Structure formats: structure tokens, C-alpha cells
Amino acid sequence: MSILKIRKPDDFHLHLRQGDEMGQYARETAASFARALIMPNTLPPVIDPPGLFSYKAAIEREAPGLEALMAFKLLPNMNPLIVTEMKKAGALIGKLYPAGATTNAEDGISSYEQIRDLLSAMEEAGMVLSIHGEHPEAPVLEREISYLGELEKIIRDFPRLKIVLEHLSCRESISFIEEMPDHIAGTVTTHHLLYTLDDLMGGALKPHLFCKPVVKKEEDRAALAQAVCSGHPKLFYGSDSAPHPKNKKEFSSCSAGAFSATVALPLLAELFEREGALEQLESFTSRIGAEFYGLPLNTSSITLKKESWKVPSLIGGSVPLCAGEMMTWKVMK
Template structure:
């Protein structure tokens, strides 16, 4: 198959940052995705309804012309999060989820939760009101091997949360391990998961191939081939417990190349293209729309997009430099050692193709 049409996809895990960086990277997402769940780990973090409304306004004002794009906001949980503030934001349709960052787990997580018991009163209200809990699932104990942080989080944090709050809606973000996949497949309560393109493509060998490769460094770190394969199998299965979240995380090149380099991969310029290629190579293109356009929308209570996206496979690899300059600083785009053949050919939300092209694409 060399051409596919899907309903316009959504990105259920996205970092846009703020200020000029947000304005620089936003078009890379808005070109393809109709909605995106925007992460709240700014400086300072988005912890109140007022902050979320102001941040959303800045994003909306920066959306490129002819792109019908909707940012969806999340609340950053801290040890002192007010249950009332969170519930109010959810009822007012400002917050669609609350994000749990274990303190110190990833970028701008210093204000995160130091002990899960500190937010039990918040989780209780979330369970009652049906507010989804979006989780960065890693422990931060320095005695735990970095490649085991997700597995240990399941054992020490996630399973106890589920026992304490059996009806709490949970999204286990950016799965990176077979153990994570297996846990979601157990259907232990309403536990769902997002999957990124880089965790479907990379293993820890890609971190060290020919030397340390910091542009393949993300959190949670990529792991073994058995983990990567389990993640691909889950994403392409059609199971509605798995849906797309790019975890696209822009960092300036200078911050990726320094000591204590920033963890994160900026994949917004080619994320849907790589995901389509993965599904095609695994003969699961018929499951692509479920993963990218249906499962996540269903979980969060949204109707699927009425818009469409067409992708085509080229005969030769696409060699475009998708990096983005912000002033004098470069934000390097995801470029794994995997030739990319797929690209967006058109859409019906910015007049890039005619009606007959939509009808012909399958």
C-alpha cells in the first residue's frame, strides 16, 4: 500500500514549551494533528485554572492560519494541589486531565509529587469525578537502575494506586517496557496508555551506536529489542487501551549536547509519518486510524475528527532537514537510523487537496 487516508489524528501527549519556543514548534504539530494534550511542565508549572486559561490563549493566538487545531490543557500535580481547584478546572472544561510527575523524574519536574500518598485526597476526588490521571511512570530512587525505573514504578506506585482507587482513570504515558505493556494488557481497572514513535523505533543500542547519541536520549529511556517489539505489537494491535502520544519534547541543541544533557526527542515534524511507516511495515495499516485517531478520542470523551489526512509512500527516502531555528538556537528534529519514506500528501482542513483525492485514497 502506497497511499492511506485516515481521520485527522490527535496527539495525546505533547510538549510545546512557552514563549518564542512554543511559537516556533507549534506549526509542526498543527500541520497534522487536530487536537493535542499539552503538558503542563513549564517554568513555573501550570497548577491553576487561571494559568491554564492564559497558556491556552497564548497557544491559540499562535496557531498558523488555515489550521483548525485545538490545544487541550492539563494540570500539574504537586504535593499541595487543591482538589477543589482541579475539580473546578475539569468541570469548567479547562483541564481534561491531571499530570503526575514524580519529583525529579524528567524535564521541569522539580515541583512534582514527592510521595504518592501526598495526593491521595486529590486522587479520591479524581476518581469520583472521572478526571483522568496522566502518569509519567518512573521511580526516581537513585538506587534503581535507570532501565528498570518503569518496571519498579508499576510495582511500587501504580499497583498500590489501582488497589486504593480501583475506578480511577489512568493513562500510563509513553510506555517504554514490556512490563508496562503487559500491565496495561492485564486490564487492571481503567488503565490505558500512550505510545510514542521513538519508543517504537529505538532501542538502547541506538543511544550508543558509534558513540553517545544524545538526540536519541529521552525519558523514559529506550530499552531492549524485546521492549521495542512489545510496544510495536501493542500499538498495532487495534486494542483500544493503546493510543498515540508523541511526547514530542523540543530542546535547544546546546542543551542536548552539554553535560547533564536534556532528555527529550522533538519528533513533531515527522511523527505521524514514522508511525504510518511502522504500521505499514508490520502489515497493520488497517489499525492505524484506531491508534492515531479513534482510541484516544474515545477515552477522553471526544468525537473523532471529521477532517482527513492523506499520507503517501515515496520511492526514495525523504531527506529533508526538519530542524527548527529559533533565533540563533537550533531545535534538532528526530532523525533515527531508519530511512523515512512516508509523507503527508494533503488534508481537507487547509485546502491542500481536492475532494476526488480524498475519495481515491484508501
């Protein structure tokens, strides 16, 4: 197959940052996605309606054609009344970052016990809880598995709360999601579908593949690929594309985040094709997530063509995933 036309995808996990480069990052996503769920761990974080409105407006002004779905960040002492306010303002999720788990998460949540009232209000309001599921005190490769116990308690204590476990990185998380009720789902990134610790540090160390959760073993990657390529009904796409300026990545203390927006669809098409599952790509990128969130499916479409192109070495000051490499699929304008 040399032409692939699918319903326009959504990216249900995206970092766009702030400042001068945000516009370019947003346009990179707009080239492939109709909607993107914008993560709120900015500085300052998105925690109130004015912050949400202004960030959404700035994004959509910079990237016409991209609908910014908005999120707010859960903080330990937040008033539960914020939930209805944020819902009215259009927030799709409240995002739980365990304290210290990733970029700008120092002010996150140590235990769900800290935010029982908030979670209860979210359950009442039908607001989705989105979780960076890593236990920051655990050894780095076991943080996601270590978080599943906490997640199980949240599910038990808030049985009607819709939850998305973000950026699954290991086999155990897939099994966990499968065992849970239908209102518990997961997102999967491009890089966790394609890379392992061997890519990150088996040869030279590759800072542009460094993200949280870190990529894991081949059996984890293969299990994720197998799950999404077989049309898993509870896993959908969230890129976790997370640009950092080149000098914050190629640095003695390298920030976590893989900037994948530009190459996301070409890489996914290549993977699904290799797995003989191109017919499943559209569900993963354009249907399952929208249905989970109760959003209408996008009506526009996007066309990918088998045409080789070279990934730029720098986009908006950040080094994209696969910088300088050749892609076999290309998103047509």
C-alpha cells in the first residue's frame, strides 16, 4: 500500500510548552492531528479557568486548525469546587502528577489520600482523572509497576471515576488495564511502541530518547505494539511529545521528554504496516480515544503517502525524534 487515508487523528497527551517556540510546536501537531489534549504542567501550571482560557487561546491562535483540549493540574491543597469550574471552562481532565515524577512535578501529589475530596468531586462531575503513573520513590525501571497498587486503591475508592493511565511503558500495565472496568483506559506513545533501553543506552547514550517513564525492555515494547496493533479497545494514542530546547537535552543534566509530534504518524504507519495491522491504525489514533472521552469523531481525514523524507535536525530549537533520519511515510498537506 502506498497511500493511506484515515480519519484525522487526535493526540490525547501533548506538551506544547510556553513562550516563543510554542507556536511552532503546536503547528507541528496541527499538521497531523485535529485535536490535542494539552498537558498542564507549564510554569505556572494550568490550575484555573483564566489560565486555561488564555493557554487555549494562545495555542489555537498559533496553530489554526488544531483544537486544544484542555487539562488542569491537581495540586495537594486544591479546593474541590475547582472541578465544576474547570469543567464549565471546558477542561477534559484533571491531571495527577506524583510529586517529583517528571518535568515540573515537584508540586505534585504524594498520595491520593491528599486529594480525596478532589477525586470525589471529579467522580461526581464526570471529570476524567489522567495519571502519570509512576511511583517516584521506586527504582526507575519499577516505578510504573510500583504505581499500580496506588491506582488500584483509587479505582476501588472511586468506582465511577473515569481514569486514563498515561504513556504505558510495561507489560504489567497492559494486563492491569485489561482487568479493570471499561472506564479505565490507557494511552500509548510513539516512542514506547518503538524503542527500548537498548536504543536509549545500548550503544551511545541517546538523550533525545530519554523520557519518563523511561523506555523499557523489548518484551515490554513488543507487548505494547502487539496490543495496539491488535486493536486493543482500551488503549489509544497519546504522543507525550515533549520538546525541550536542544541545550537542555544535550546537557549534563538532561530533561525528560521525547519530541515526537513531527514524526508521530509516519512512525506509527511504519510500525502498523510492519506488524501487518495498518487497518488498525485509525482506531488507535482516531476513534478509541475520542469515544472514551465522549467526543465526536473527527470528520476530516488525513493522507499519508509512501514517500521518503528526511527529518529536520532542529524544529523550534528542539531536536525532534529521529532527527536526520529518513522516514518512509509522509503526511500529505
